[in-house]
Amino acid sequence: MTTKVKSLIIGSGPAGYTAAIYLARAGVSSVLFEGQQPGGQLTQTTTIENFPGFPDGVDGFQLMDNMRRQAVNVGADLRNGVVTAINLSQRPFVATLDSGDTIEADTVIVATGASAKYLGLPDEKKYAGQGVSACATCDGFFYRKKVVAVVGGGDTACEEAHYLSNLANKVYMIVRKDHLRASAAMQRRVNEKDNIEILYNTNTLGLFGDGGVQGAHLVRHKGTPEAQEFDIAIDGFFLAIGHRPNTDFLGGQLKLDGQGYILTQPDGSTATSVPGVFAAGDVADPRYRQAVAAAGTGCRAALDAEKYLAR
Ligand code: NDP
Numbered sequence: 001m002t003t004k005v006k007s008l009i010i011g012s013g014p015a016g017y018t019a020a021i022y023l024a025r026a027g028v029s030s031v032l033f034e035g036q037q038p039g040g041q042l043t044q045t046t047t048i049e050n051f052p053g054f055p056d057g058v059d060g061f062q063l064m065d066n067m068r069r070q071a072v073n074v075g076a077d078l079r080n081g082v083v084t085a086i087n088l089s090q091r092p093f094v095a096t097l098d099s100g101d102t103i104e105a106d107t108v109i110v111a112t113g114a115s116a117k118y119l120g121l122p123d124e125k126k127y128a129g130q131g132v133s134a135c136a137t138c139d140g141f142f143y144r145k146k147v148v149a150v151v152g153g154g155d156t157a158c159e160e161a162h163y164l165s166n167l168a169n170k171v172y173m174i175v176r177k178d179h180l181r182a183s184a185a186m187q188r189r190v191n192e193k194d195n196i197e198i199l200y201n202t203n204t205l206g207l208f209g210d211g212g213v214q215g216a217h218l219v220r221h222k223g224t225p226e227a228q229e230f231d232i233a234i235d236g237f238f239l240a241i242g243h244r245p246n247t248d249f250l251g252g253q254l255k256l257d258g259q260g261y262i263l264t265q266p267d268g269s270t271a272t273s274v275p276g277v278f279a280a281g282d283v284a285d286p287r288y289r290q291a292v293a294a295a296g297t298g299c300r301a302a303l304d305a306e307k308y309l310a311r
Pocket residue numbers: 050119151152153154155156157159175176177180181240241242243287288289290
């Protein structure tokens with residue numbers, strides 16, 4: 001089945017939902033496909049304290065549900081489905097969904113966000129679902145009164161370690177540098193917890209265990225004369241080393257930067273290298289990667305698409 005719309009929005013994080021709200025209110029026929037994880041990354045976080053308008057903070061899942069309901073209330077057409085491929089060389093653009101259906105659209109807003117990165121160790125695959133996770137709020141429940149490790153030294157790693165420290169008996173943070181990259185506020189929260197131990201200058205070599213993770217092989221001062229290998233006993237291994245933008249389905253049709261983020265025009269708009277295609281949210285934002293920033297670019301992408309259609 002083929003559906004024809006003025007604007008196709010791909011992705012359902014703050015950027016996608018905001019774009020849908022703006023286009024629906026402007027009376028532009030559009031459809032939004034929610035992707036594999038409706039609501040996006042924020043549905044996996046706990047309390048969000050830096051999204052304006054919520055003086056007492058707001059649960060990430062609740063915030064995204066609010067955005068979704070707001071979009072529906074103003075008449076947005078939100079649908080389940082994953083865009084698996086898109087042809088940007090013809091007009092209208094044609095997107096193919098996992099169901100096999102196609103969508104024809106005069107403009108496209110790419111708001112597909114980013115996914116968690118892994119270290120690339122074979123053991124991460126070997127123990128997938130058996131002790132390896134990239135989402136503490138999804139899987140932390142399984143590690144009550146156990147010992148876990150979180151890899152990374154950024155805000156995500158600190159947030160995940162803090163969350164896990166309320167469930168597990170002990171949390172190691174495996175940090176490759178001699179300092180954390182996280183904000184001072186996040187560092188303070190981690191330092192206040194007695195059951196979080198930070199292993200600085202430490203990298204992971206592998207995992208071990210029968211039928212599930214039972215420990216990690218680590219190395220301190222990797223690649224130096226003082227390098228020292230050691231093991232820790234853990235039940236869970238959580239990755240929190242950043243994200244990579246979800247652009248595979250574009251098949252190289254849009255210009256990307258060296259890290260794979262969609263490049264937008266230097267004039268500050270959300271226009272990409274293909275006229276009529278706009279990018280919003282984390283998929284085009286290697287710098288800020290904040291929910292409120294994503295919502296802002298979703299608004300801008302909708303206004304840019306509207307202007308393009310009017311031309
Ligand atoms: P970051 O890119 O900020 O941090 C990634 C961390 O992982 C760094 O400590 C980095 O080490 C480490 N790392 C990266 N690759 C490897 C590797 N191969 N092996 C070992 N360690 C590695 O990502 P985050 O996801 O933490 O944060 C992304 C953005 O989201 C940031 O702007 C952050 O501020 C924001 N954020 C804000 C939150 C909040 O305000 N509540 C919560 C969560 C995120 P190194 O420092 O050595 O590069």
